[in-house]
Amino acid sequence: MTSTLYQQIQEFYDASSGLWEQVWGEHLHHGYYGPEGNLKKERRIAQIDLIEELLNWAAVSSASHILDVGCGIGGSSLYLAEKFNANVTGITLSPVQVSRATERAKTAGLETRTDFQVADALNLPFADNSFDLVWSLESCEHFPNKIKFLQESYRVLKPGGLFLMATWCHRPVGETAGKLTNDEIKHLAEIYRVYALPYVISLPEYEALAGNVSFTNIRTADWSKAVAPFWDVVIDSAFNWEVIVKLLFAGWPTIQGALSLGLMRDGYQRGLIKFGLLCGDK
DSSP states (O other): HHHHHHHHHHHHHHHHHHHHHHHHOOOOOOOOOTSOOOOOOOOOHHHHHHOOOOOOOOTOOOEEEEEEETEEEEEEHHHHHHHTTTTTEEEESSSHHHHHHHHHHHHTTTTTTTTEEEEOTTSSSTEEEEEEEEEEEEEEGSOOOHHHHHHHHHEEEEEEEEEEEEEEEEOOOTTTTTTOOOOHHHHHHHHHHTTOOOOOOHHHHHHHHHHTTTOEEEEEOOOOOTTHHHHHHHHHHHSHEEEEEHTTTOOOOHHHHHHTTHHHHHHTTTEEEEEEEEEOOO
């Protein structure tokens, strides 16, 4: 991971995580609004539902040692630790997030079963065959080398372990779908700039990469419809005087991210942005 990108991601989450937690809570990811995206839900319930639906989709019924790649302030990590009575290690590039996740674990009485570290997902500081579940919820879009992340995830998984990922993608491309248009490329470039992303790829490309890494029983799904309403809810919540005041003190990257929420909403509406799921066994 390049030092410039590393710094951009770290600074973005160092600056924005506290505000997000105050406004939205501990889960820094989409919500789930039913297969067609037409169910009305309280926003935090929708985020919990996304975790449960992912586990159900991948048929995860138990896990003892879990790696949460891109753990944020520990939302998924603590949820999974409690649900499965598991030991969970969370990694992020943000020292601010590590500190807050550790505090939250102590408050929840889960400090002995969780560990949060600043670490690079492309060079995981763990031994081979360490985890029976590698979980990555909306972090792979930040990684400049997708196949290296998949290789590292495969390496640290125990034989028989499961890899489960949900990430931002762009629409499929190819002979049938056609190449990305210049306008689509420009739209994606704005998203990359605002949210500190190097690039995203399509879900079929992820599937091919996972196969090359030797994952087996690979399954994918497009949940774009199910999560797309999330951005309208986020935009609505931003039109709040208290939030606006807090934004003013959060720094330019956070302000820019808030001002650009429509990029993601519009990306879903035009079919450019996709919410892709992938799981596979070692």
